[in-house]
Every structure is written in structure tokens, then in C-alpha cells.
Amino acid sequence: MNTAYNFAFFDEGSKREIRRATLKAIAIPGYQVPFASREMPIGRGWGTGGLQLTLSLIGKEDVLKVIDQGSDESVNAVSIKKLVSDTTGVQITDHTSRATIIQSRHRIPEVPLNKDQILVLQVPLPEPLRYFEPSEHETKKLHAEKEYSGAWLMLFEQIMKYGSMTTGADHPVMVHDRYVMAPSPIPRFDNSKMNENEALILLGAGREKKIYAVPPFTKIVSLDFEDYPFEGESFDGKCCRLCGSEGVFLDELIDEATGETYYQCNDTSYCCEILNEVEKAGVN
Amino acid sequence: MTEFEVPVLSIKNLNKQFGPGCDHCRNPEPMALIKNYCSVCGTVYACRDVSFDVYPGEVLGIVGESGSGKSTLMQCLYFDQETTSGEGYISSYQNGLKNLFEESSQQKRYIRNHLMGKVYQNPLLGLKIDFSSIGNIAEKLIAAGSRNVGMMEARGSELLSKVNIPVHRRKEAPKNFSGGMQQRVQIAKALSNQPPILLLDEVTTGLDLSVQASVLDLIKSLQREMNISIVLVSHDLGVIRMLADRTLVMLEGQVIEQGLTDQILEDPQAPFTQSLVHSLL
Ligand SMILES: Nc1ncnc2c1ncn2[C@@H]1O[C@H](COP(=O)(O)OP(=O)(O)O)[C@@H](O)[C@H]1O
Ligand SMILES: [Mg+2]
Ligand SMILES: [Zn+2]
Numbered sequence: 001m002n003t004a005y006n007f008a009f010f011d012e013g014s015k016r017e018i019r020r021a022t023l024k025a026i027a028i029p030g031y032q033v034p035f036a037s038r039e040m041p042i043g044r045g046w047g048t049g050g051l052q053l054t055l056s057l058i059g060k061e062d063v064l065k066v067i068d069q070g071s072d073e074s075v076n077a078v079s080i081k082k083l084v085s086d087t088t089g090v091q092i093t094d095h096t097s098r099a100t101i102i103q104s105r106h107r108i109p110e111v112p113l114n115k116d117q118i119l120v121l122q123v124p125l126p127e128p129l130r131y132f133e134p135s136e137h138e139t140k141k142l143h144a145e146k147e148y149s150g151a152w153l154m155l156f157e158q159i160m161k162y163g164s165m166t167t168g169a170d171h172p173v174m175v176h177d178r179y180v181m182a183p184s185p186i187p188r189f190d191n192s193k194m195n196e197n198e199a200l201i202l203l204g205a206g207r208e209k210k211i212y213a214v215p216p217f218t219k220i221v222s223l224d225f226e227d228y229p230f231e232g233e234s235f236d237g238k239c240c241r242l243c244g245s246e247g248v249f250l251d252e253l254i255d256e257a258t259g260e261t262y263y264q265c266n267d268t269s270y271c272c273e274i275l276n277e278v279e280k281a282g283v284n
Numbered sequence: 285m286t287e288f289e290v291p292v293l294s295i296k297n298l299n300k301q302f303g304p305g306c307d308h309c310r311n312p313e314p315m316a317l318i319k320n321y322c323s324v325c326g327t328v329y330a331c332r333d334v335s336f337d338v339y340p341g342e343v344l345g346i347v348g349e350s351g352s353g354k355s356t357l358m359q360c361l362y363f364d365q366e367t368t369s370g371e372g373y374i375s376s377y378q379n380g381l382k383n384l385f386e387e388s389s390q391q392k393r394y395i396r397n398h399l400m401g402k403v404y405q406n407p408l409l410g411l412k413i414d415f416s417s418i419g420n421i422a423e424k425l426i427a428a429g430s431r432n433v434g435m436m437e438a439r440g441s442e443l444l445s446k447v448n449i450p451v452h453r454r455k456e457a458p459k460n461f462s463g464g465m466q467q468r469v470q471i472a473k474a475l476s477n478q479p480p481i482l483l484l485d486e487v488t489t490g491l492d493l494s495v496q497a498s499v500l501d502l503i504k505s506l507q508r509e510m511n512i513s514i515v516l517v518s519h520d521l522g523v524i525r526m527l528a529d530r531t532l533v534m535l536e537g538q539v540i541e542q543g544l545t546d547q548i549l550e551d552p553q554a555p556f557t558q559s560l561v562h563s564l565l
Contacts, residue, residue: 149427
């Protein structure tokens with residue numbers, strides 16, 4: 001642990017201020033709370049929003065997991081883990097169920113979260129109405145008045161252009177029947193995991209200086225139309241080539257030797273855990 | 285009183301000022317202002333004590349020179365601007381008993397989305413110029429609560445063909461359209477929820493004369509077909525003459541004359557109206 005820095009990099013005042021914004025965010029599910037986003041030793045847009053949340057929350061007893069697009073080992077995940085562990089000395093894990101804080105970009109883990117965990121999601125674009133309305137002043141009013149036509153209009157335009165809703169990720173959701181929220185660029189597959197989740201979910205946007213939250217057991221509904229219902233990505237009839245799992249988010253890959261398409265768990269630590277269990281079961 | 289005599293829209297003593305006012309201009313003496321403007325504090329009195337009624341199926345024209353407060357009045361009616369004071373009632377809203385201008389912003393949105401349509405002189409104010417034309421119409425339907433794509437596409441297509449835009453161009457953005465076509469899309473959008481009241485602010489100003497004529501013809505035929513009440517604003521008495529049953533004349537924020545359009549054209553009372561009528565001849 002590098003003692004040249006304060007515990008968890010920030011001074012206590014900064015952490016308290018971020019936590020205060022976080023508490024407000026929890027009190028108003030889905031509402032974007034502005035906060036004084038800090039300079040970080042990594043570039044904005046590389047998860048500084050999530051990292052600031054993590055650093056403001058983390059204590060000596062915490063166990064941290066960091067994932068980037070489902071992988072614990074990507075460069076970005078590794079450098080975030082390194083920064084946190086250097087300045088806090090906390091334990092790092094790949095195991096979802098062992099972690100108390102999980103910082104993630106683009107995914108919610110496959111292993112269901114529990115009430116003792118906090119999921120921190122990194123957010124590039126927190127404003128679900130931005131496509132419709134460029135002015136922050138105006139979008140604030142629209143949220144205040146619960147005027148979300150623009151969010152549905154965006155989906156309507158997609159249907160007109162492409163024949164279906166084409167939000168690959170970051171499909172907008174209604175939080176607790178009140179605020180429309182950008183769930184961060186998680187696949188549609190993960191939207192349903194947000195609904196009534198046992199864990200606290202915090203979302204942080206560093207560049208845009210916003211924090212928002214989905215408290216445990218909050219109702220989350222993905223926006224859709226009567227005749228174009230929301231659907232997550234479907235992997236019907238497919239399973240992971242390595243661990244055999246079904247009903248998880250799969251990456252489609254091409255075997256370069258044979259040219260064949262195959263599938264693999266996107267959540268790599270989940271995949272490893274399943275493989276280990278299979279191995280153990282085999283040994284016993 | 286017969287039902288016909290109940291106005292769909294009733295405006296009473298509407299005032300809109302830009303600026304705080306001062307002791308000088310709050311003085312009721314008529315000479316306190318230069319036109320609509322206080323030279324001491326710079327406050328503009330854009331609408332002063334404007335009152336009128338609009339009856340079912342009627343086209344009410346509002347004519348006046350540039351700067352007389354017509355657009356400000358229309359903005360107040362559509363809640364684009366807060367009114368400074370005054371009352372407004374719509375017969376189909378809360379039985380015509382609630383002052384529109386004192387409603388919450390959520391209620392005002394409801395009124396805009398369900399009971400009114402507006403067409404602006406500048407299509408950029410009324411349309412999302414980069415969105416599809418059908419999406420522009422859908423926006424108003426969505427705002428009024430529709431969540432059915434098929435229904436909205438059918439309704440949008442029907443409206444576009446009503447305003448003579450080929451249905452196969454429905455997915456094109458208005459930015460690709462001519463000025464006349466953009467106004468037609470605005471009209472289709474404004475009519476989408478079959479509102480009892482349509483507000484038209486200089487809809488043909490800036491268009492070529494032949495295009496002007498075709499847009500005015502369209503408005504006339506839609507108005508007859510749908511029996512909608514229209515408030516039509518123009519600086520051009522020619523436009524007013526073509527469409528309006530009754531006319532208000534505005535000058536420096538005030539209504540200086542009103543009556544049947546024919547009457548005003550034949551026997552204008554105020555000197556300003558007289559010069560307006562003479563310039564038309
Ligand atoms: N936002 C504003 N701030 C200050 N003055 C304004 C504003 N909008 C309009 N005005 C003034 O109000 C008066 C009426 O303008 P407007 O309603 O646009 O007239 P019209 O549409 O009849 O040409 C003008 O003197 C104009 O300069
Ligand atoms: Mg004007
Ligand atoms: Zn003054």
C-alpha cells in the first residue's frame with residue numbers, strides 16, 4: 001500500500017462530499033445528482049465516475065472486484081484495481097459472491113447480487129434524453145415534469161428507421177415509476193437484472209459529473225411500446241463452449257481454424273467458477 | 285344561452301411585460317410609454333390588457349404590424365411564455381372554470397398536448413428538423429399518451445396525406461423539405477390529437493406567393509372539414525381576409541379594434557386600421 005496518498009486516494013472531505021451526493025441519489029431513485037467530479041490520475045471517460053464512487057465508499061474491510069465488459073483482466077479493470085489496492089490495501093477478488101463492492105463497465109455479473117453488495121456502474125452518458133434535447137437546462141425541466149416523450153420518440157425513430165428498437169446497450173428504463181434513467185451501456189440482457197435487485201446499484205459519470213442510484217428492490221421497467229415489447233438479447237438454444245452454461249450473456253466468436261461460430265460466457269469469472277465446480281465435482 | 289355561444293377559448297385581460305417595470309411606467313397615464321416601451325426602465329409591455337373569445341368552428345384573425353405583440357400573445361396562449369397577468373379558459377378543460385395560466389406546468393403540458401396545436405412561422409420552433417416527419421407527428425401523440433407504434437404510424441400517415449405530403453416520404457426529415465412542406469408537416473403535427481384549438485402564427489410569412497396560397501387553401505379546407513377553432517396571426521391583412529371570420533387589430537400591445545372581418549375591411553374605425561386597409565387596396 002502506497003502511503004504517500006491518503007487512504008483511498010482522496011482526502012476525507014472529498015469522499016464525504018461524494019457520499020453526500022450518493023445519499024441524495026439513493027433517496028431519489030433514478031435522479032441524476034450533480035457532484036464535483038474530481039481530477040483523477042486516469043483519463044475521464046475511463047471510468048472516473050465509477051472510480052470516484054468506489055473510492056468514496058471503500059473501507060479497509062471491503063473486498064473489491066472490477067470488471068470491464070465482463071472481464072476482470074482487461075487493461076482498464078487491472079489499472080483501476082491497481083490504483084484502489086495501492087491506495088487502500090483492500091483485498092481484490094474475481095469472485096462475484098466474495099466481493100462487497102463491484103465496479104463494472106458494460107455488464108452486471110451473472111451471479112445474482114445480494115444485499116451486502118454494492119454494484120458501481122461506470123457511465124459515459126447519464127442523460128437518457130440527450131438525443132432528443134441538447135440543452136441540460138431543458139432536460140432538467142423535462143425530468144422535473146416527468147415529460148419523457150423524447151425517450152419514447154427516440155425508440156419510435158429507431159423502429160421507423162430499422163424496423164425494431166436498436167438500442168444495443170443503454171436501453172432507457174423507468175425507475176420506480178418516476179425517473180427515466182440511462183442504465184449505462186449494459187446489454188439489454190442485463191436490464192432485467194436491475195429490476196428488484198437485492199444489491200445497491202450506484203452509477204457514476206465522471207465527465208458529466210453526475211451520480212445516480214437504484215436502491216435495493218427498486219422497480220425497473222425498460223421503455224417499450226404495446227406492439228414492440230422490450231426484449232433482451234436472446235441466446236436460445238446456445239450455450240457456452242467452455243462451461244456449457246445457458247441463459248447467460250454469450251459472446252459470439254469465430255473459430256479461425258474452422259470458421260465455425262461458437263459461444264462463450266461474456267462474464268469470464270462466472271465461466272471459471274462453473275468450470276471449477278465441474279472439475280471439483282469430477283474429482284470427488 | 286345556447287351551446288353555440290359558449291366560447292372554446294376565452295382570454296381576459298392578458299398582460300405580458302418584459303422587464304420589471306418602474307414607478308414611471310406603472311403610472312396609468314397614457315403618455316408614460318413610448319409605444320410599448322418604458323424609456324426609464326426599459327420594460328417592454330408586449331401585450332396590454334388583451335381580451336377576446338374564440339367560438340367553436342371560428343377563425344379569429346389577429347392582425348398588426350411587426351412588434352405589436354402578436355407572437356408574444358400566441359406564446360402566452362401555448363405556454364411558451366409565462367403571462368404576467370390575466371386569465372384564460374378552455375370550455376373543454378375543467379368545464380371552462382380553471383384559469384389556464386395558473387395551472388401547474390404539468391397541467392399546462394397536458395393542455396398543450398391534448399387541447400391545442402400550434403404552427404410557428406419558424407419551423408425550427410415547431411419541429412425536430414432532423415427527426416423523421418412521422419416521428420414529429422408521433423412526438424405529439426406520444427406526449428398525449430399513445431404507446432402503440434402501429435396506431436401512431438397509421439395516424440401520422442393519414443395526416444401527412446391530408447396535408448398533401450406523399451406518404452412514401454413520411455420517414456424523411458423535414459430538413460430535406462421545402463419551406464411550404466415544412467409548414468405542412470407542422471400543421472399535420474398540430475392536428476394530430478384533434479385539438480379543439482389551433483394556433484397559427486405567421487404560418488405563410490416568408491413563403492413564395494404561390495406556396496402561400498396553397499398552404500392557406502389547405503388550412504381553409506382542413507378547418508371546414510374538422511370544424512376546428514383557429515386563432516390566426518398575421519401582419520398581412522390579405523391572409524386575414526382570406527381566412528378569418530372575425531378580426532382583432534393590435535397596435536403596440538393593445539387591441540385597438542375588433543369585429544367581423546368584412547366589417548373591418550369595409551369600415552375601419554381606428555386610423556391605424558384605416559391605413560392598413562388602404563394599403564391592401
Ligand atoms: N423575449 C423578449 N424580451 C424582450 N422583449 C421582447 C421579447 N420578445 C418580444 N419582445 C418585444 O415585445 C414586442 C412584441 O413582439 P412580438 O410579440 O414578437 O411582436 P409581433 O409578433 O407582433 O411582431 C416587441 O417590442 C418585441 O421587441
Ligand atoms: Mg411575430
Ligand atoms: Zn419603467
